Amino acid sequence: MIRFEQVTKKFPDGTEALKDVSVVFPTHKLTVVIGPSGCGKTTLMRMVNKLETPTAGDIFIDEESITGLEEVKLRRSIGYVIQRIGLFPHMTIEDNVSLVPRLLEWDKEKTAARVEELLKLVGLEPEVYKERYPLELSGGQQQRVGVVRALAGNPNIILMDEPFSALDPISREQLQDDLRNLQQEIQKTIVFVTHDMDEALKIADMVVVMRDGKIEQTGSPQELINEPANDFVRSFIGLDRINRQRTFGERKLKEFLSVFGMEPIGDALQVSLETTIDEAFSKLESSGYANLQIVDDGRVLAYASDRDLVKAALRKEEVENV
Template sequence: MIRFDKVTKRFPDGTEALKDVTLDLPARQLTAIIGPSGCGKTTLMKMVNKLENPTAGAIYIDDEPITGMDEVKLRRSIGYVIQRIGLFPHMTIADNVSLVPKLLNWPADKTDDRSKELLQLVGLDPAVFMDRYPLELSGGQQQRVGVVRALAGDPNIVLMDEPFSALDPISREQLQDELRHLQQEIHKTIIFVTHDMDEALKIADTIVVMKDGQVEQIGTPQQLIDEPANEFVRNFIGTERINQKRSFGDRRLKEFAFLFDTDWAGEAEEVEAKLSVSDAHQLLEQSGKPRLAIIDEGTLVGFAGERELLRAALHVEKEATV
């Protein structure tokens, strides 16, 4: 867990980017930090790997204060993905991905195996891409490599600073889907800064909404939809979006099988795939179980919890705006 305890950040020009922020970010979850430009979200994230230091207060990783930690060792233990990707153009994809493992003195065979495994997970065939150079890849492929490089050293924490915002809408949606799938495989503590509420609702386990250097609300996507803490949060999410997500709609579950989790191993309430998304959400709440097991003519097609049903609602909204 990452903990901020009464953290304030004041820049030399007098700008107060963060104001007495106390916040716990859960381990092994994807937390999205969102808010308008200048709200302090990127400053907050950069404090985790000491790219920014607090003026007052303390930051803890697993209850250990980071103040006395060696900056180089700390940064090598944390993955970092940025909007501009930052791949070295004169180095092959294999060399880009292996940077941190080499700094950590990993054996060559372990580094090679890790690189190939991660490239495969993000849909890039190692046999095709390992020996290519960044300029031979599309923007979306380069960003996938950026994610792989951040994960190559097997960090427990990954920081992602608006990594998909420069991509075209199709590549962005694909990478959002792949990040969710990847997180189901690796279960890292991911802090994802974004200005896009739909992106946050789609990918996050937890969302932190910020304004003027302070936290306005923290909660699950569904909690923000159902119970916005104040007028700012309500307006930032958008009344129309809130109403659409609450209603979920009458489309059938079977239409959204491609959005559902297939690896769930916990408790689940069985439902028929012909059930509407809206009815399924109501049944999920009544069941008290974390997931629905969706059955189509006797065959399991996937598992859906609040996030997956919310993603189905987001998909319907996106269709309506095309």
């Protein structure tokens, strides 16, 4: 868990980037920080690994203040993925991914095994890719390497600063899906900064909406859509998204099977094809489950997470009935 307690940040030019911010980033959840340019979201994230320091207030990781922690040691314990990817062009993919394990003085066998494990995790066959150089990979492949490099030292916390914003729409959507699926497996505490509301609603367990250095609202994607805290949040989410969900909420799960997956995604509540989107959200909320198993006559047709339901409810195009 990461906790900000009354944190303020003033820069020498007088800019107040954060104003008495208190917020908790829950353990093993993907929290998206979103807001307009200059709202303080990147400053907030950079404080977690002491790339920025508070003017006032304190930050805690698992109830330990980071104020007295040695910066290099802290940063090596936290994964970091940025928009520009930051791979070293003169180093092979294997050398890029193994950088932090080598700094942590892992032995060669452990490091090599970790590189292979992580490349396989993101669909890059080690024997094909580990001896290649970054410029021999597509943008999407490079960003996958950037993600696994952040995971290489097995950190509990991953910071992601608009990592997909420079990619083409198809690669971006694929990487969003990959990240969501990856998080199901690795269960890290992820802080993800973006300015794209569709991206936030698609991948987040929790969303933090910021404006002018302050937090306007925190909550799940569904909570933000159903109960925006004020006009700013309502406007930032967009009335079209809110209205789409209200319209699609009465549609049935059977209409959205193409959105859902066939791979099991953890403990799941069993529901029928005839369940509506709204009913599915209600069942999940009351049951404590985060996932659904969609069945018809005892046959499993698909699995859906709570975020898959949001994706279905916000889907712009029509979906064919099965």
